[in-house]
Amino acid sequence: MAMMSYADAAKLAIAEAMRADKRVWCIGEDLGRGGVFKQYTGLVEEFGPKRISDAPISEAAIMGAAFGAALVGTRPIVEMRFADFALCATDELVNQIAKARFMFGGQSRAPMVIRKPMGLWRSSAAQHSQSLESWYAHIPGLVVVCPSTPQDNYAMMKAAIACDDPVVYLEHKNIWANEGKVDTALPGEFGKARLRCSGSDVSIVSWSDTANKAAEAAVALANQGVSAEVIDLVSLWPWDKLAVAESLKKTGRLIVAHESVAVGGFGAEIVATMAQHAAPDFRAPPVRLGSPRSLVAYAPA
Amino acid sequence: MHIADFDVGMLGANGVVAANITIAAGAAHGVKLLGGDQVTVCFFGDGAANRGPFLEGINWAGVFELPILFVCEDNQYSASTKTSDMTSGDSVADRARALGLATHSVDGNDLLALAELAEEVTSRIRETGKPEFLHVNTYRLDGHTYFDPASYRPEGEAAASKAENDPIARLRSALLNAGETGENLDALRHTAAAEMTAALDAARAAPWPADDSVFDHVQDVGSPAREAF
Numbered sequence A: 001m002a003m004m005s006y007a008d009a010a011k012l013a014i015a016e017a018m019r020a021d022k023r024v025w026c027i028g029e030d031l032g033r034g035g036v037f038k039q040y041t042g043l044v045e046e047f048g049p050k051r052i053s054d055a056p057i058s059e060a061a062i063m064g065a066a067f068g069a070a071l072v073g074t075r076p077i078v079e080m081r082f083a084d085f086a087l088c089a090t091d092e093l094v095n096q097i098a099k100a101r102f103m104f105g106g107q108s109r110a111p112m113v114i115r116k117p118m119g120l121w122r123s124s125a126a127q128h129s130q131s132l133e134s135w136y137a138h139i140p141g142l143v144v145v146c147p148s149t150p151q152d153n154y155a156m157m158k159a160a161i162a163c164d165d166p167v168v169y170l171e172h173k174n175i176w177a178n179e180g181k182v183d184t185a186l187p188g189e190f191g192k193a194r195l196r197c198s199g200s201d202v203s204i205v206s207w208s209d210t211a212n213k214a215a216e217a218a219v220a221l222a223n224q225g226v227s228a229e230v231i232d233l234v235s236l237w238p239w240d241k242l243a244v245a246e247s248l249k250k251t252g253r254l255i256v257a258h259e260s261v262a263v264g265g266f267g268a269e270i271v272a273t274m275a276q277h278a279a280p281d282f283r284a285p286p287v288r289l290g291s292p293r294s295l296v297a298y299a300p301a
Numbered sequence B: 001m002h003i004a005d006f007d008v009g010m011l012g013a014n015g016v017v018a019a020n021i022t023i024a025a026g027a028a029h030g031v032k033l034l035g036g037d038q039v040t041v042c043f044f045g046d047g048a049a050n051r052g053p054f055l056e057g058i059n060w061a062g063v064f065e066l067p068i069l070f071v072c073e074d075n076q077y078s079a080s081t082k083t084s085d086m087t088s089g090d091s092v093a094d095r096a097r098a099l100g101l102a103t104h105s106v107d108g109n110d111l112l113a114l115a116e117l118a119e120e121v122t123s124r125i126r127e128t129g130k131p132e133f134l135h136v137n138t139y140r141l142d143g144h145t146y147f148d149p150a151s152y153r154p155e156g157e158a159a160a161s162k163a164e165n166d167p168i169a170r171l172r173s174a175l176l177n178a179g180e181t182g183e184n185l186d187a188l189r190h191t192a193a194a195e196m197t198a199a200l201d202a203a204r205a206a207p208w209p210a211d212d213s214v215f216d217h218v219q220d221v222g223s224p225a226r227e228a229f
Helices: A006-020 A043-047 A059-071 A085-097 A133-137 A150-162 A208-223 A241-251 A266-277 B019-034 B046-050 B052-063 B092-098 B111-128 B157-165 B167-177 B182-205 B211-215
Strands: A002-005 A024-027 A075-079 A113-115 A143-145 A167-169 A179-182 A194-197 A202-206 A228-232 A235-237 A254-261 A287-291 B040-045 B068-074 B102-107 B132-137
Touching (some): A059 B052, A113 A150, A133 A143, A133 A254, A143 A150, A150 A167, A202 A208, A202 A241, A241 A266, B019 B052, B019 B068, B040 B046, B046 B052, B102 B111
Parallel strands (some): B040 B068
Antiparallel strands (some): A002 A179, A194 A228
8 A cells, every 4th residue: 555646546547557458548738748737747758659649729629539539449548637628528528428329329338538627726717627527427428436535546547447438537636736545456436435434413425625625524523522424425427325325314414515516516416316215314404515606716715 | 310330330420510520530540549450531511611620620630640531521501501601711621731631622423533532542541641631522402301491592503403413313324425234224223222112111110119228328337227317
């Protein structure tokens, strides 16, 4: 078990997968120089510029071409630089990649990992800070992953590369440098939540960097005599309904917390699902914590 | 609408104009990465030249030196709009030329000339590994869809094209001039028509898919058959 950063954990997973399978390759802007967040540093030296490939600033072509390359048998890892810029490739992801297998009667697969760095980070303002994970959970055909720790960024990246479905892989920009222990023997599992801390008074369900903040909040709450259980979903599609339901049954109180806008956020899906299937378990109304429906400003708060 | 036959290398017809251009460039990219020797051929219409993926995909093919032939079937209409009314510049081929591709224009209703040129160009792509662009000039005799009467076209335009520039009639007369017999050509036409009729009858006689097949082929992880509701 080694200590490594969130960024390096994913990089290690990619390097191992590329060594094991020549069909795996990475495509995106500035990858030859290590990527905009240095999350690819050193890979071009080992694997060369064809497998760690630079790309023009053409998001639609990066996504579309990677999809075409997947259709003929490669396994691309697509770097979108910022989740915000990935919107330029929405047709390619939503209308093409997510639907091809169904439309073509199962003749094709799109084994792709689509990396979209998300979230608040320094003064990056409205077009470099969004968390849009709920959009992708809404699209049949896609798997959606939002890891919060180095361990999960290693294990889930490994699982995503091995997956034959397209995986939208949302890493949080503010935690690239976070260090943590990584056990490379632990497998990543889609739809399997991670219990960040157990408690008996309230269940806090979260993912991505907000799960880290929820874990900190649980410590602060413990000092006030409140026992909080923090569930890190890790993947939003599929998501671990059973873990949430069992926790709610125990605590009777549910908070969903995410950095993305609360309105229409994935927290609403969680609350609605529990309201539908576990209504008797609520001892108090559920609480949604999310951003207000406004924009991210350039000026620091 | 979404016709595909991966067994013969046909990677799917697309419901979104121009979306296939980046995908095809990527197919060529993947073939190159895997060390294959296939040439990719990408078909689209004149309307596609006004979407971003046209620029992005052709630039991509040029940058990565991909073995792909882009074929623009220019039938002069973008859905129900005359393409020239909504397209700046003289020719779609000019755009590909500006991006560094060898481009060729051809009378698309002269099938023998088209076949000869296509063979020459694909053979060259196989040797050089570099993309080229074929601008095929033709005319859309019918509407954009089977229920589109295409009444927006000038009166007589389609009829004149059908009378003077029908590619099937032109091919027939070219083959007759080359010594083929009308009897043989009629037999070929009847065979083809019978094959299509049989296919249509078989499709009409086939049952509709089962309701729960809507959950097939969506995804393996988080499959909707278990997670849909």
